[in-house]
Amino acid sequence: MDRKAFASATGVSRETLDAYQLWQDTLVRWSEHTNLVSRHTLDQFWERHAYDSWRLAELIPHDRHRMVDLGSGAGFPAIALALAFRDRGQDCPITMVDSVGKKVTFLREVIRALDLQADARSVRVETLDPAEGYDLVTARAFAPLNKLLGFAAPLLKNGAIGVFPKGRMYEDELTEARKNWTFDVEVIPSQTGDGVVLKLAQVRRCSSKGTNR
Secondary structure, three states: HHHHHHHHHOOOHHHHHHHHHHHHEEEEEEEEEEOOOHHHHHHHHHHHHHHHHHHHHHHHHOOOEEEEEOOOOOOOOHHHHHHHHHHHHOOOEEEEOOOOOHHHHHHHHHHHOOOOEEEEEEHHHHHHOHHHHHEEEEOOOOHHHHHHHHHHHHHHOOOOOOEEEEOOOOHHHHHHHOOOOOEEEEEEEEOOOOEEEEEEEEEEEEEOOOOOO
């Protein structure tokens, strides 16, 4: 997939397409001195990174008003979603979190250059305050689901949902997570690979051993 194919597949505006292009150009420039993504995936930006992340927007209700992305790295999916939300007129500020300072510096440069409704924080995810009222939590390649929920569960309350892309071993991750957590889950096949997207709600730590609903 290239820029033209991405535009055809998503139907985004020319302004949004140019913003994705600027993001890619910045990523390539930074990757000359900073390890943000695997170098062999840079040539797959439009499909593996931009489109794969953009597709998540179709799974997110329009009534989400504040999002946090855990382990944001180079901005997948957070920057892609910020652009998708703006393109469809959705007001949903995004907080991007990463403990690696250089990655946060990169994110801040892109946020500023693209004038996104977002901020980037160099903090550990466990320090996030649930009182900030996030109603959407995302994470891509951050941690196995069982561990991820340990970080995300305090944020997944009061109607909040989690949207987590996962690879082909997602069933093993679900099995392991169900030993410690109960949750409602929708498993959505990925249209860009052999993985899935897990859409979670009603996440609670198990009070005793049992099975998930």
